[in-house]
Amino acid sequence: MVHLIEIENYSWQYLNTPQEALKNINLKIEQGSFVGIIGPNGAGKTTLAYSMDGLIPGQYRGLKHGVVKIRGIEVEEYPRGRLQQMVGMVFSDPEAQFTAMTVEDELVFGMENLGMSLPEIRERLEWVTELTELKHLLLKPPYEISGGQKQRVALAAVLAMTPEVLILDEPTSMLDPVSRKRVFEVLQKLKQSQNTVIVIEHSLENLIPLADRMILLADGEIALDAETGEFFQRLDLLLEKGISPPGAMRFFYELTQKNLYHGRLPLTVDEAAALLRGAA
């Protein structure tokens, strides 16, 4: 069976850097899964995301070993623009992604690039503005909307191109908590409609309820790759790699350390509260 994304023995070293940014990555991602990637800054998360979108090796110079295949085809073999239609990418800085003078222009830009017809553009615009709740902002210029709204525009612009997989590189790191929630609400809808989504994120509290699978990157290598529930049972490893887990989970981890609790660590506040009630 051909996986949507297939990475084998992949290494990448940027030109003029002493070390490989990614080392010996092996990763298969199936259609319809929701994957979270975490890791400290400098672990290679962004490099991995760019490798799946063709920005690496397209836009950057360096040494590549191994294989990165999307739908069974090596990323370099796609004609220009074709891969980007399949793999949509949202970046962390909402400011730098907004290239047009109104929200509407921005959303339409990608679709025009793909050579879509007018009725098709109209229909998708309708769908995507509904999904991301942007209708009231269509005619606004970029300097009149907030960072959170800009990030929803960036997300919508990518979704309008109906990619097969969506990669988000720390989409909420520059947003306030409300805007962050709203971005995750959109991701929730995408998960419900069986889209393939890969999110790189520091904010674990929002990510955990959505992710089916989590990957920990550290020093350019995959340190842990497991189903979300299992993943967080390895809290010792996560803490060692500098990940700060949500409070409820860490509380139960501390209890385990003190021999006051034995069992699975809870993933959410709900689970944690239920456990405490059960114990009482």
Place this chain on the structure above:
Amino acid sequence: MNKTLLGYVPKESPIYFIHPFVKLYFLLVVSLFPMFITQPEVNLFIMAVILLLMIWSRVDLRILRIYVPVAIAMGWIILLSYTVLGGTHPEFELLAKVLGIKIYWERLRDGVVVYCRILPMIATMVFFLTTSRERDVIVAMRSVRIPFVVTYVFAMALRSSGMVLEDFQIVRQAEQARGFDTTGKSLGYKIRKYVMYMIPLFALSLRRTEEFTNALVARGYAFTGEAAKVKRADYILTHYSFKLHDGILVALISILFIIILTLRYGYNAFSLDSSLLINWLYQILR
């Protein structure tokens, strides 16, 4: 209120019924009118008409306040350059001699003429800027089939200059927060210090360029010409239909222009000799 390039237009304004191309055409053609009209009163009349158009478009006229000092300063500069710095011309009619400076009637007259030509030109520009948004300019350019790449680069330039302005504000505040104070300092000092702003602005744009390019590539756009091979459906243009009244307006502006040219060159109209204002001014000053 909708923000335009300069100022605001209310949510409801008749100006929205006009195609952006007509606005751009108005700017380009009407601002030429004063070049062919010497009579100051006709030029002042054109300016009055444009002001009326601004009122009709429900532009917030307070925006004009910032142009009053500009207009006055320009008036002075023109007046001085045509009188004090006018030099000696024995062939001209001497009106007065102030502190050894000769004031000639012809020079003074020319000053008034030039000034009255500039005013309606500025008014046309202000009218356009207060009633158009960046998007209008781009739509206007696209509707006359200027290639997409050109209008897109133009739009990006507008977009990034907006970003630079925002950055500039923050950088200025950051400098102040470090005890930088220009009050009471010499102009040379200020200019030298202002150069410092360029360093962070430059650094910021360097860092952003990479992200900007990545964002563009990720949207399937590349400046290789390959993307240009795709036949683009210009969705934004579909919001703006060129209606009958737009055609009539363009025709009217064109006809008016032709009439002015015909009157000017065919019938020698708008000449100084027939100007009531100039003759009246002459009566007073002589």
Place this chain on the structure above:
Amino acid sequence: MNTQTPFIRVSNLNYQYPDGTHALWDINLEIYEGEFIAFIGQNGSGKTTLSKCLNGLFKPTSGDVIVEDLNSKTSSIVQMVRRVGYVFQNPDHQLFNNNCWDEIAYGPRNIQLPEEQVKERVEEAAQVVGLPERYFSEHPFFLSKGLRQRVAIASILALRPKLIIVDEPTTGQDARQSFEIMDFLKDLNENHGHIIVIITHDMPIVAAYARRVVAMGQGRILADGPTAEVFKQTELLAQTFLEPPQITQLAQRVQDLGYDPGTLTVESMVAQHIALHASQDNP
């Protein structure tokens, strides 16, 4: 509750931007020696505007900001910045010079200190932020983001302001980097006598470091008090669209079991748990 004279007293402060937006409404606030305060609130709630009023970048439309003996309305920016420092969120907005030494010396030179004093202050500031000497001649542009932030803070420290406002110190940093920068601010607060104000969205950071929280919404102060007290007011926090940190949420959920709804850290939650179960086990 506090009998000292405040370092800053803000009374009936209103601020309106030149374009007419009313950003602050009737703000009253006092800041005292030794405090570590977090300003929280949604984007556009007025927390940044208030901070910029505190150091005189913005002058009140009405009302007063009094820093020690200075009224910001009648004081020059030079006088103000010697008392209140402001570190902007993005280091790239605030690094103007060609090397780190000049960068840190920039403020002291602006307030026209003699060159020996400038040298002394640069060395001290660099030492406090832990910037090694080998970086002095480096161009700030080529340093890592973490180091750039340190240079930015050092360049404010060199002005020796009593109060330091830091805008979003942990944005874009991972957990380890966030704790590092916050530990450093804590050290400035506890061992170097600085009052610290952070502007942030990061609630676990607020819980772990700030002793007082000022919650803002729509240009007004909605709550102002000790961190645990403010986090107990969940309805009010919901108004500002903020949530207390997860551990506090958990403690509030199981309040009826005897946990303190003002719990701020995992460590205190663990201690409570042990105490609760010890009393159950040994009746």
